[in-house]
Amino acid sequence: MTAFWAERAWVEGDVAHGVRITASADGVITQIDTDTGCCDGDERLDGLVLPGAVNAHSHAFHRLLRGRTHADGGSFWTWRELMYRESARLDPVSYERIATAVYAEMVAAGWSAVAEFHYVHHAPDARPYDPPHAMELALARAARAAGIRLTLLDTCYLSSGFGSPLEPAQRRFGDADAAAWLARLSSLRSRLAEEHPEVVVGAAVHSVRAVPVDALERIGAELDPAIPLHVHLSEQPGENEACVAATGLTPTALLARSGLLSSRLSAVHATHLDDDDIAALGAAGATIVMCPTTEADLGDGVGPARRLADAGARIALGTDQHAVVDPLLEARALEHGERLASGRRGRFSPAELVAALTRGGAEAVGRRVGALAVGRPCDLLVVDEASARTAGSDPGQLVLSATAQDVTRVIIGGRERAIRGVHTDLGPIGDLWRKAVLA
Numbered sequence: 001m002t003a004f005w006a007e008r009a010w011v012e013g014d015v016a017h018g019v020r021i022t023a024s025a026d027g028v029i030t031q032i033d034t035d036t037g038c039c040d041g042d043e044r045l046d047g048l049v050l051p052g053a054v055n056a057h058s059h060a061f062h063r064l065l066r067g068r069t070h071a072d073g074g075s076f077w078t079w080r081e082l083m084y085r086e087s088a089r090l091d092p093v094s095y096e097r098i099a100t101a102v103y104a105e106m107v108a109a110g111w112s113a114v115a116e117f118h119y120v121h122h123a124p125d126a127r128p129y130d131p132p133h134a135m136e137l138a139l140a141r142a143a144r145a146a147g148i149r150l151t152l153l154d155t156c157y158l159s160s161g162f163g164s165p166l167e168p169a170q171r172r173f174g175d176a177d178a179a180a181w182l183a184r185l186s187s188l189r190s191r192l193a194e195e196h197p198e199v200v201v202g203a204a205v206h207s208v209r210a211v212p213v214d215a216l217e218r219i220g221a222e223l224d225p226a227i228p229l230h231v232h233l234s235e236q237p238g239e240n241e242a243c244v245a246a247t248g249l250t251p252t253a254l255l256a257r258s259g260l261l262s263s264r265l266s267a268v269h270a271t272h273l274d275d276d277d278i279a280a281l282g283a284a285g286a287t288i289v290m291c292p293t294t295e296a297d298l299g300d301g302v303g304p305a306r307r308l309a310d311a312g313a314r315i316a317l318g319t320d321q322h323a324v325v326d327p328l329l330e331a332r333a334l335e336h337g338e339r340l341a342s343g344r345r346g347r348f349s350p351a352e353l354v355a356a357l358t359r360g361g362a363e364a365v366g367r368r369v370g371a372l373a374v375g376r377p378c379d380l381l382v383v384d385e386a387s388a389r390t391a392g393s394d395p396g397q398l399v400l401s402a403t404a405q406d407v408t409r410v411i412i413g414g415r416e417r418a419i420r421g422v423h424t425d426l427g428p429i430g431d432l433w434r435k436a437v438l439a
């Protein structure tokens, strides 16, 4: 048993005072007391304690593009060519090194769980690795080394567009058809259950442009309804136009017709939606994974997050391409996008932003994470209330003033994993990138 005590902690959607959090040896919260003093032997946490942040959308290897794609202008589609160039170079060894570094970076920033939207399945010539699942096992080992809770979303990726086969750069992402992907997913679930039971295996369809209509329908009929399902949705107007031209439906309407729109669906980006799309996603109780720093970086646009929340959708956050790996900046960028698009302030309250960072991602990662409550994992991040950025802030509004620089301690499953930006097992994150990845 371990007990933590904090002057302030985020309990039931607000700042509570004098909070004692007791955790079992296996890292689950067994008791929470408020308005209480620090006892002998308690681990004292100085600052505001938040539940560990939940990163609902990651492509680990995209971190390689950070700070290297800004020279020649371009668009989402030209950025994608640079991303394909990096994906072509990956092998299980380099994928594990990169993922270890980026997951460690996430942990040090305050993220304690991640949904990895993984599609680099096969060798560059598209042949399956032998033994199988080499890339997926590399991600599982990386997450174990970093101490982050991994939800591995194995992605179905079958076409380059409506009626178009995979391009050469995409061939290593693909499977022969939906049945082959479902079979590989089933095999992966068995393998990880044996070797990495800590990993939650989920599924993704890359996008409506990458999975043909008949395959979407088969997946809707056959995929285990108990596992998380993610999809990139309407990130670019071009996807919507191609979908309407090919099917007569918007991407959201196509997912609904295919039996994929439900409360277990996490729709990533959801940037370019019409009124019917918003109503349908809200009525389904889907999770919407906004990735505001990525959407700004790629020039995607500002999605209708407030309207989706008002319609009934759950808002989560993801770092996607990792141009920024900072939970507090991600939450702030969600609100800033809303302000810039609407001309109004306070579109999401500070409490709603904390919710998006934490319990908003629970369904997306298929875990009962994101709240300081009995029975939940003891995942904590501590925000310094007295830094250059935060001194004088109302503790309830720190989500709008702090950055990851102010995350002083990160505890996952009751175990300390990072202190002031340094990973307790893997060391300073910059060193990790320089020595292990970029050398």
Ligand SMILES: [Zn+2]
Pocket (backbone or CB within 6 Å): 057, 059, 117, 232, 268, 320
């Ligand atoms: Zn993505």
